[in-house]
Amino acid sequence: MYHQYFGLNEAPFSIAVNPRYLFMSARHRDALAHLLYGVGAGGGFILLTGEVGTGKTTINRCLLEQLPHDTDIAIILNPALNAVELLATACDELGIEYDEDRQTLKTLTDALHSYLLDNHARGRKTVLMIDEAQHLDFEVLEQIRLLTNLETNSEKLLQIILIGQPELAQLLARPELRQLNQRITARYNLGPLNQAETAAYINHRLQVAGMPADRVIFPPSVVRGIYRRTRGIPRLINVLCDRVMLGAYGRNKHRADRATLRIAAREVLGEEGIKQASRWPWALAALVLMGALAAWWGLQPEQQINTFAEPGTSSMARLAAAPTPAEPSTGTATVAPGPVPSAAASVVAGAAEAPASADWLLPPQEGASLFWSLHSDRPLPEKICQDPAGELACVQSEARTWDELVSQARPLLLDVVTPERFAAGVILLGIEGNHAWVGWEAGAVAVPLSALGPLWTGGYRLLWQPPADFDRPLSLGDRSAAVAEVARLFAQLDGQPQALAGDRFNQALKQRVMIFQRDSGLEADGVVGVQTLLKLNSELGIDVSASDARAALQARGGEG
Incomplete structure (x- = not known):
């Protein structure tokens, strides 16, 4: 959509993790160095914390790419598990066979221990990475600590990486978890970008997307406003910059300005961060x-x-x-x-x-x-x-x-x-x-x-x-008057004389819906349901707003 208007090859501010857009600030490099040191130290725990959107996933990707080839890794993305379920998930990730009808802490621990000994004998390392670890229960954390007791005379058999929000560090500081906390061999709290790094981050993503080095889309005054509102959190920077560029595109502007930023901040963040x-x-x-x-x-x-x-x-x-x-x-x-x-x-x-x-x-x-x-x-x-x-x-x-x-x-x-x-x-x-x-x-x-x-x-x-004749969610391939009305509403939102679709829901309309959903904090599935239409109506001023009421x-x- 708008990226072609700015002469770019693709949208530069997607919140999806794309290795081509990797931007390593000084603090990201420090965090990666701490993790690599922890893995090389052999055994124990590594702790990485940071606020939502600061780039923990980016660091994880870098770590996985730089791990030695003789390393086997189990990644647990959903920590809302009990101790038995967590051990079973770790075994599944590592391809460890066990009796599914006899899932107990003992049988699963024995199976894992046998695998770790065999892996060690073959000269391979094993790493368990747990994301969103701030949600782990005390019982599960205690079981995880006991896994580090699996060792030989010279080294631990399992390296555990805990990744989570700052509450995780507070959780581990509790007296009843002091044994686990003392086993952390490397820890790092990933902070947000500073103002200079925010400017470099925005410029980096634009250049990767195809912007010439001598062109300026975000003037310094706008970058300062973005930094104040996002506090240097990369994910918020992406969401806000994407909305600013879409707003500039809709107003036929080739550079972002503070007026467009204010409108985008209200739409994306609810309130201007500075206020x-x-x-x-x-x-x-x-x-x-x-x-x-x-x-x-x-x-x-x-x-x-x-x-x-x-x-x-x-x-x-x-x-x-x-x-x-x-x-x-x-x-x-x-x-x-x-x-x-x-x-x-x-x-x-x-x-x-x-x-x-x-x-x-x-x-x-x-x-x-x-x-x-x-x-x-x-x-x-x-x-x-x-x-x-x-x-x-x-x-x-x-x-x-x-x-x-x-x-x-x-x-x-x-x-x-x-x-x-x-x-x-x-x-x-x-x-x-x-x-x-x-x-x-x-x-x-x-x-x-x-x-x-x-x-x-x-x-x-x-x-x-609701749009005329809307009685169910609309998706790719549907044909109805409601589809035509939704396409017309998006054309009105974009200030375009021609709608992307008639009465048939085509791929172009789906892509536009997905961009809108992503900008609005919704699941970007391309399906037009009630929540998507509520956001669309709010953007167009169709429904009564709280301030109007x-x-x-x-x-x-x-x-x-």
Whole structure:
């Protein structure tokens, strides 16, 4: 797609590991040297840690390519195994035969030990590499430690490489794992790139993709902005640079600029990294203040209850009078006796303070009606997820964390349960720091997540506009009016007069879908399902956004 526009042979910022794009910074070379030293030392453990996206996989590839030819290696990519399963997987990787009907720690360890002795007699080394090792249970780690007891009089028979995120080092520092920690012969924590390395990294990938050495696509000011937003993490650099180039292509620009970078950062990262970095001291102060308020209120339970549910015409009174009791929740959250006082909302600069009576807790029918009105002028259907006109589709799902909701960037109707155990709804209009913007009859207010979290069951609903005739996921070879509409939407996104496909889903459309999915953090399978269409609608402004809904409610009733 866009790489031809810039005169490149291929897209330079794919997140797939391609050896041709290998960029070894000084810290990557140091990490590789430590691993090679550990393997050469013979026996024990080697530890490589680093944040997500810093290049651990790249180092692993380099290590595998530089291991001696007389080395046999078993690679375990899924560490969510118990001790028996891990030993069985190691045996499978090394081609060790064992009785599958008698998989015990003893039989598997004996089979592995016999293989290691035979390998040693033939002058070969054996290496076990475990990725994502921060997920290993204590029992499994202890069993892994015992594997290093397999040895001759002169050397260990098995070399073990543990690779994981920084939490792995913290896990191994626990006192009960000190025996394993003491056996680590080489360890290295892979940090992100610095600003100069970020510039060199971007330029390196562009040149590998075919950019002439004298051409500049990313000026220094844009590179500085990329570094601030990605903090030098290579995977984030790839994702953001790819989006910046796609944005420049869509606007017929031959060089990236800061305006295109800002738009790309909002689309890819959710928020501009520089704003997040500047906000953290205030967020920390807010946490301290909220903790102090929660502790003080905990000593005065009567005052807490009265503050949360004052009598009169509040939504709490209406909820108490509602005929439908709360059904048992299927979510993972539990209901606390009462939320942190809403006065804590005042720590958000410029935010309207949540009313003491918690009027943002809406009776189910009232919440559904207000939520529907944000999307349509038509009367509320009997069930919010069954639009008779077929103009709006509904997604009803569950989430376990706020992070899963932030990426939606659209209004959501949360299923909550009040402290009195009545069903209720909350219209979520976005999350900023430690507060959620929620909607009610009088506008939009900021509510501490600590107040909302204990009430949320985990369930939520959203409304969106599907393409005409869309009733199932679309993939290569499908033929329908929905395919033609999806192709038209992508042409609109790219600013192109001609769509890539008509009513038949062709290879060109699949490739465009895969690029879009990869840019959006989705599985790049080329299949157009609901999640892909939700992202596409958000890019094109088809659906109501969270910010638009918030502005609409504030216009109705002021700032609350």
